[in-house]
Amino acid sequence: MKKQIIIAFTLLLSTFLFAQKKELKAVEKALKNNNYSEAKSLLSQIEPMLSSMDAKTKSQYNYDKAQALYANGAGSSKDIDGALESLKNVSEGYQAEVAQLKQNMVNKLLTSGNAAYEKNDFSTASNDFEQAYRASTKDTTYLYYAAATAVNMQDFDRALGLYKELKDLGYTGIEKQYFATNVETGKEELFQEKGLRDVSVKAKTYIKPEDRKSESKKAEIVKNIALIYISKDDNENALAAMKEARAEDPDDINLLLSEANVYYKMGNTEAFKNALKVATEKDPNNPELQYNLGVIASESGDVDEAMAYYNKALELDPNYINADINIAALILNKEQALIEEMNGLGSSKKDDLRYDELKGMRQQLYRDAIPYLTKALEIDSKNISAAKTLMNIYSVLGEKDKYNDIKAKVDAIEAEN
Incomplete structure (x- = not known):
């Protein structure tokens, strides 16, 4: 009798897993046909089964959900956040697929963010740049862009959070830069890629190739944190951040003047x-x-x-x-x-x-x-x-x-x- 119960349960479980896979195949068919609303509807029906899924099936579900929410770039900002969250839960298989989906997201978000920035739509730009970073956390420069554009729209609370995150990450923004001198104009120019610079030198349209490192943005970030605290009339945190900023760049006169202004606002005339x-x-x-x-x-x-x-x-x-x-x-x-x-x-x-x-x-x-x-x-x-x-x-x-x-x-x- 005990053996029969075990067999019956095993049969029931197999039937249940078969049903899950059948539903997920329907989702993938909808995704293949770019029918994202149908895919989301089917996924919502499967969601109650999540607790009974094995790790591989859960990964398939979360990968499919991310695709449905992203909708090949047509998803809303909230949908993209949901897609990125789902991709975090892909634990087995799909590594290449996840990497490709994230790269597609980054490319579209950067294109959208740059277009919004050109139109002075800093809110959209900042959000797009931040999501690009969330999709590719190795590219911390995108997070820096998100913080800078948040300042442009004067959303200081958002900017403060992003700058503090950059600071905690130890972001410096130092990168290798590729220069060469234009033969025709005699002026030195910066190239975006080393390969392009080297080809131009080889073609003899440019001479004197030189590699340099850009300046660190660490002092700028700490300084902006301090200045945001000043704008929020948070004098104590402003002074603490200012002290740290000055330690990073003791020769920054503007930073010293900003510190002086904090003292002035606090009524500390002597300081x-x-x-x-x-x-x-x-x-x-x-x-x-x-x-x-x-x-x-x-x-x-x-x-x-x-x-x-x-x-x-x-x-x-x-x-x-x-x-x-x-x-x-x-x-x-x-x-x-x-x-x-x-x-x-x-x-x-x-x-x-x-x-x-x-x-x-x-x-x-x-x-x-x-x-x-x-x-x-x-x-x-x-x-x-x-x-x-x-x-x-x-x-x-x-x-x-x-x-x-x-x-x-x-x-x-x-x-x-």
Whole structure:
């Protein structure tokens, strides 16, 4: 009796496996005829049998499911994700078929991604590049493209995740590059493939072949992680990432400035000032750094130091308009103390003399500011702030002709706006 039960069960199992294979043959027939919707329908009917399938039959099912979902490139983004997930479950056989299907996916996704990128459809491009990487994880450059295009569409959360994945993978982006000099133009050119470069040299249309390695993108990736944290106002993580980025590229001035800006946003003026000073030591001929140090000195109440930094900025770049405007502001800010003293004077002869003295000092402030405001207008004729300040100064000084000239400019600027 026991033996009969075993035989009966074996017969039942064989019948069940036969049914599975029969269903899968129907799926493969639908796939052969490019009838992907029918294939998906049949696969959904087979799915409840998965737990009873052997490893080889499961692999066949998952390979067929991947083909049905991909639909020779017609599948949706979600379908492609499903197809890639199914291919992960192909454990026996089909190695060559899986490799070919993945290569087809990569080729189509890259074509689609590049076309989307050309149309500034960064969302589609980023998704296509990421899926190309998921289909071919040895090609980490595709993941880098996905992260970069996510930044272009300002999807910083997505970009952050992709950049962190690249960082964890140890991606550097270093690759061999093939150069040669064009005989006709005399200019060096980069070739996409070594074989093409070598054929061109052999044909004597190019000379001086040279192989080089591209620069590492590791510092750029860590830097972008830090900058994304900054954009998200996550200052603590930004500073931690910035520290790591600077360790990768200590001479990157822009990175140092970004770190300084984080300190500024956090209200840590001293750290901001120190970071700018370090940047100034690394790049002493950068007028922007001198100007920013001037701003900090001014906000700290150190007028003389601020004036020195602004003048240094103008020395490095005579057309640095913001330095001209801020110098004029520093000069005019001294007016308030004079006005307060003038308003506090009495009517005695001594007070009258002091009043006239203060009035002369006030007018001198105006005259000292005029050259900087005039120069600012010469650099930017539409600068309404500089124009209005000049107009008011000439009004107070009683210089009617100059006042009328500037007023006409102010009116013209305002009319345009």
